[in-house]
Amino acid sequence: xxxxxxxxxxxxxxxxxxxxxxxxxxxxxxxxxxxxxxxxxxxxxxxxxxxxxxxxxxxxxxxxxxxxxxxxxxxxxxxxxxxxxxxxxxxxxxxxxxxxxxxxxxxxxxxxxxxxxxxxxxxxxxxxxxxxxxxxxxxxxxxxxxxxxxxxxxxxxxxxxxxxxxxxxxxxxxxxxxxxxxxxxxxxxxxxxxxxxxxxxxxx
Numbered sequence: 001x002x003x004x005x006x007x008x009x010x011x012x013x014x015x016x017x018x019x020x021x022x023x024x025x026x027x028x029x030x031x032x033x034x035x036x037x038x039x040x041x042x043x044x045x046x047x048x049x050x051x052x053x054x055x056x057x058x059x060x061x062x063x064x065x066x067x068x069x070x071x072x073x074x075x076x077x078x079x080x081x082x083x084x085x086x087x088x089x090x091x092x093x094x095x096x097x098x099x100x101x102x103x104x105x106x107x108x109x110x111x112x113x114x115x116x117x118x119x120x121x122x123x124x125x126x127x128x129x130x131x132x133x134x135x136x137x138x139x140x141x142x143x144x145x146x147x148x149x150x151x152x153x154x155x156x157x158x159x160x161x162x163x164x165x166x167x168x169x170x171x172x173x174x175x176x177x178x179x180x181x182x183x184x185x186x187x188x189x190x191x192x193x194x195x196x197x198x199x200x201x202x203x204x
Contacts, residue, residue, distance in 0.1 A: 005036030007052050026063075033057065042202065048162060059163035064089060076184035078148055080175040081197065087162040095135040095154040096121060116140070119191075124153055128199045132167065138194070141174025145182025148174020151194040155203075169198055 001008050011027060033056040037043065047056040048065060057063070068084040092098060103109050117140040124136035134155035141148035151171045158164040173183045173190040183190070 002034070002036040002053070005052075007036035009034060009036075009053060030055065046163060057162060059161060062089070062160040063087065063162055065162060065165070073184075076173075078143075078173055078176040078181060078184040079190075080170075080172045082168075082170045082172075083197075083201075084168040085165045086157075086168075087165045088157060088159050091159040092156050092166065094156055095152060096137055099137060119149060119151075119187075124198075126199050126201070130203075132201065132203055134167070138191070140187070141172070141178060141183070143174055143176075143178045143183050144180055146186055148172065148178075148183035149187055149190045149194070150174060151191070153194075153198055164203075167201060167203070169194075169201065171197065 011030065013023070015023065033047070035054050035056070036052060037049075037054045039052060043049065043054050045056055046058060047054055050067065064087055066084070066086045068082065071081040073079050093101070103113050119138040119140055121137045122135065123133070125131045125133045132155050134153050136151065136153040138149055138151040141150050149171070150173075151169075153169045155167040157166040171190060171194040173185055173187075185193070
């Protein structure tokens with residue numbers, strides 16, 4: 001319980017006698033560096049933001065973390081927005097190379113994907129300052145009426161560095177029955193929304 005902000009945090013996990021000392025040390029470190037914050041407040045120190053809170057972290061020791069947020073908008077039923085951050089333990093290929101490798105693993109996936117229209121693909125940096133570099137892959141999602149898009153952007157980050165985590169953004173305006181439904185917003189509107197959200201992501 002963080003008394004100054006009246007915020008209750010719940011910490012849970014698995015237990016193993018083998019790692020008891022490390023687990024206790026990790027929990028103590030987390031509790032000592034955890035504080036509450038409003039979600040719209042940008043901290044003035046190095047660390048990791050969580051829902052309603054902040055964990056002070058110098059980044060000297062690697063600590064795995066994974067956070068994700070999903071948004072559905074009531075009057076736009078086909079639209080889904082998802083954001084994920086992950087402190088990865090191993091170096092990853094960029095979004096395009098990794099996706100291409102996964103597609104090639106099965107002939108069915110490769111044949112299906114070959115028929116999909118790519119709107120944009122390649123390196124993509126934010127137009128904000130400071131800018132985060134990454135890769136994007138935006139495809140068209142054919143639907144009964146207005147076509148949707150599935151736009152993905154990713155900053156791969158640095159392995160074993162919690163202060164330079166992997167960041168993923170997905171804006172999918174065709175997240176419904178593509179055979180019977182129409183996209184809630186048009187392609188240009190979806191692309192505009194994608195760009196706005198992408199350029200609002202901050203790393204500090």
